[in-house]
Amino acid sequence: MGVAGTGKSTVGRLLADSLALPYAEGDAFHPAANVAKMSAGTPLDDRDRWPWLDAIGDWMRNRAGYSGGVISASALKRVYRDRLRAxxxxxxxxxxxxxxxxxxxxxxxRKGHFMPTTLLDSQFATLEPLQADEPGVLVDVSGTPEEITERALAALRDLPVPTA
Structure with missing residues (x-):
């Protein structure tokens, strides 16, 4: 998760490869209307995001009975992450x-991506950083994609194992 341009897709693929898990690109779950809106420089609102989040959640749920998966998605607000976790x-x-x-x-x-840099301010304005009570880790994006992935893997290894 994170704002546009943090390397979610690149790091997500590397993380999935490292963990031998399936990977999905969250942007691929956007309906065409969302892509058109963002391409035009218009930020999405919550009504635009709910169907997208539900499609991502379905993909995630379908991996729950297996070994899991990795998907890249902005998930900028706590309520979005709560919906995915539900x-x-x-x-x-x-x-x-x-x-x-x-x-x-x-x-x-980056070339060929629909998200213009003009929407970065709206991404940061919407962002509600991962909170201490949310399962996850914060990973700095400085360095190469491989370095970022290594930091992510190390942080994930350090997470406490949940108990039932």
Whole structure:
């Protein structure tokens, strides 16, 4: 999870490969209307996000009986993460976080993505960082994708094992 440009897709794929789990790109679950809205520079509102979150939650729930999976999604608000956890209990979030200038530079450098850098301010305004009572870890996005992935794996290994 995290704002646009933090490397969710790249790190998500690397994390899934490292854990030998299936990976899904959260952007692929957006309806065409959402993509058109964001491409036009208009931020999504909650009504736009609910069907998207439900589709992501369905994908996650369908992996719950197996060994799990990794999916990239902004999940910027606590209520979004609560909705995902309600659909797929046991979900753990990796919150990719970093300096705004670094994230904007990375967004500006990527090619062929529908999310313009002009929406970064709205992403940060919407962001409710992962809270201490939410299962997950904060991971800084400075460095290479491989370094970020290694930090994520180390942080996940350090999480306490839940008890029933």
């Amino acid at each position: 659909t797929a209990p046991g979900t753990v979030f990796v919150h990719l976080t970093g300096e705004r200038t670094l994230i904007e530079e990375r967004m500006a450098a």
